[in-house]
Amino acid sequence: MTATDPSPNHLQLTRDGQLRHFLTLDGLGRELLTDILDTADSFIEVGERSIKKVPLLRGRTVVNLFFESSTRTRSTFELAAKRLSADVLNLDINTSATSKGESLSDTLLNLEAMASDMFVVRHSQSGAPHFIAESVTPGVAIINAGDGRHAHPTQAMLDMLTIRQHKSRFDGLKVAIVGDVLHSRVARSQIRALNELGAEEVRVIAPGTLLPRDVENLGCTVEYDMSKGMKDLDVVIMLRLQKERMEGALLPSEREFYRLYGLSQDKLALARPDCIVMHPGPINRGVEIESAVADGPQSVILNQVTNGIAIRMAVMSMAMGGQMAERQQKQIENEGIRA
């Protein structure tokens, strides 16, 4: 017996397959993902102009709803919205409403009363953007800026854009994701995107305590030994290791983790010579990555940040476009009924 439609698409896609929310990469096909990458490509050029604005979201209000603190993601979303000419409101909910005991539903009702057009949501609980998308008034777009351990779809897409820029393709690529996969929403979205876009192999490299149960089902292979796992790699993605992981007996020490799973120049030498090095940031130098690698010629970490703005512009404009198209469609239908 199935209780609900397991695919999230009824929620995030319009009837004709356009984005109206951006919650997860689950269920989005290769064509749509490529569309996002192509749209982002066209926005990269905007960032290189002296006047870095396009009027796609003029007159629209975008609310950055961050229930969990973030500097990089929030500022790139803010810049992206401003470059699309939207009005932006930044709300750090951590320190306001919810700490006064207001429920998420009540916070949302208040924000909707301000006639916002889009919420960019970061939340520590998996599924929070889904919940918000299900509860908001039709016409308001929800963009997931990271929820719990579930998904970080804009981060994964900016990583895909970075890979495409350097490798110009996904077919045949061997990609490894190294480190704390268990707690990582980034890794879950990356594995999904790489599989959909046709990468040949996605490997996760981590000790057993940092891997979720049956991780292979996500579409990856598991390697415990990093020196074996580095072989033939085209792309290596390092994940951030949170310091508090030592406390729950997941790891003995940062030193042992760095020795086994940190990306040093020696380990990088085992990959293909043109292997690129990525990291969603912020970096822990000397914990998951050696400084010389992070700043070295194979590192594309700063490209990722630049691409983050373009991807977020693409997703925001596409979701707003989907919402507009749906609204027009409904208007036409209503007029049809009246006539």
Added chain:
Amino acid sequence: MNASQQHHSASLKITGGTLFDGSSAPFPNPGLLIREGKVAVLGAAALSANADDVFDASGCVVSAGFIDLCCNLREPGNGQKGNIATETRAAAHGGFTTVCASPETSPVNDSGAVTHLIREGAASRGVVKVLPIGAITRGLEGDMLSDMAGLKSAGCVAVGNGSRGIRNARILRRCMAYAQTFGLTVMFSPENQSLAADGYAHDGQVATRLGLLGIPEVAETAAVMEMLLLAEETGVRLHLSQISCARSVEMLADARNRGIQVTADVAMHQLAFTEAALAGFDSRFHVRPPLRSEADRQALLAGVRSGVIDAIVSQHQPHDSAAKQAPLPATEPGLSSIESVLSLGLKLVAAQELSLPRLLAALTGGPAKVLGCTTVLSEGAPADLCIFDPDGHWAPSARTLMSVGHHAPLMNVELPGRVKLTLVNGQVAWSDTE
């Protein structure tokens, strides 16, 4: 016939349909006469007897009333989630005539005074029989023994720790040894709290994909093993509440073969759904123990078919809407399920996963055996029964549900099995007037 008429009629004749008396195989109803709250005649003689009212049960099943070993009535203390009046009415709507009331109330049912409060509430406002389960530790905290002898004399039929485990094995052992002194059955939901940690979903492929915090199977199986060994040593009668894993069923069967006095139940939603129900972050299916894999579901069904699992329960947990209106990890666990148990069971029968006699036995004779009583619908027995139309339909909705909780497992979906009449001591507890 409507409820008020029936209340005043001293006798009722039920004709036609199939009769399930709670123990033997179903047979055509030879005629059933109810007089002064009891089964007066069961047999052809009933047909010729005079009665104030006649109920034509053609096409229906006349069954011994269902018994629920795990139900939360939310009284005392949680009026926004439900109360004895609303939740016993919901039970009657589901065909139940007896429910065991969980000790997880506020205050906790850990003293004779609270037990009396529940029994008085049930007598004045309840429409089905309410059997309180006492808390085995004070405040369900798992630290100190409750006054079990006092609970027993106040009317508790068993003692347990609600949905909370007991962290300390030494205390668990003493709980069992003390309960055994008074011949009390102990009821535990097996969960090792340190292994379950902060989890709220089955540690399997859905939780991995959605990034939900998992409760591994071993959180249950380790606790089952510990409890079986302690029950064997202390000689207590152990009842395992709401098992969810295939391995638990195996261990249970082994323990029975070794002669350990152990019984078990499973929640109907564990038989009907799997972890897949959480895809889309549907917070209704945030239940504890969590919905597990299809292999686990199959093993649980096999356990019910073979009788290793004695009873099917509702694990009814009504909530106010705010408790479920939040991102899944922030919601409270539990379904408003007691009105849907029969319908979900009939869907399993239709899918040939369970036979109708086995389903009914797990809702009547099975739970009665756990409680150490019999419920056979026979001459002289209390007239606790339900009459349902297996081919009739209904759709759970805010309008049709009697419970305060509107988070039934399937909402606004046509379900098979419509309860036409529920009698408790011959009194109408539910009558389908539509």
